[in-house]
Amino acid sequence: MPAEITRKIHARLIKSSQTVAVAESCTGGGLSSLLTSLPGSSNYFLLGLVTYSNKAKTKLLNIPDRTIKKYGAVSRQVAMLMASGVRKKINADFGLSITGIAGPSGGTPAKPVGTVYICLSKKDGNICRKFNFRGSRREIRKGSTQKALQLLCAHLPR
Numbered sequence: 050m051p052a053e054i055t056r057k058i059h060a061r062l063i064k065s066s067q068t069v070a071v072a073e074s075c076t077g078g079g080l081s082s083l084l085t086s087l088p089g090s091s092n093y094f095l096l097g098l099v100t101y102s103n104k105a106k107t108k109l110l111n112i113p114d115r116t117i118k119k120y121g122a123v124s125r126q127v128a129m130l131m132a133s134g135v136r137k138k139i140n141a142d143f144g145l146s147i148t149g150i151a152g153p154s155g156g157t158p159a160k161p162v163g164t165v166y167i168c169l170s171k172k173d174g175n176i177c178r179k180f181n182f183r184g185s186r187r188e189i190r191k192g193s194t195q196k197a198l199q200l201l202c203a204h205l206p207r
Contacts, residue, residue: 110134132170
């Protein structure tokens with residue numbers, strides 16, 4: 050059953066006739082699934098890409114390989130390029146991205162498991178947030194999708 054925040058987003062996007070596209074990595078399609086859980090979501094949900102690998106990020110979102118090598122796939126820079134890339138790819142009003150380390154392995158001292166970047170891209174700029182989630186892989190992925198929904202909802206007209 051869709052959460053209250055999903056219902057709010059659904060109502061606001063339909064009322065405003067605005068659209069959203071998503072590029073997600075560590076959540077593996079979970080964000081797209083939530084945004085399409087209600088009937089009528091095709092009125093606002095234009096595209097969902099699961100760009101799990103670096104190759105997918107470069108091929109589908111045109112993120113330069115050198116950017117990924119310099120900052121890492123889990124970085125503010127890549128999250129911003131993911132969000133703006135998916136928004137521009139289909140001319141959506143909003144682009145929303147998630148990239149992170151859900152674990153249980155893959156973390157480093159600089160970027161431990163639970164490090165997640167979430168970015169919202171609009172025509173007038175990007176808003177990017179860093180989170181340090183704790184818990185299991187499932188909990189990190191769930192927390193990531195919830196924070197992404199909250200970020201989107203906060204920037205939609207009421």
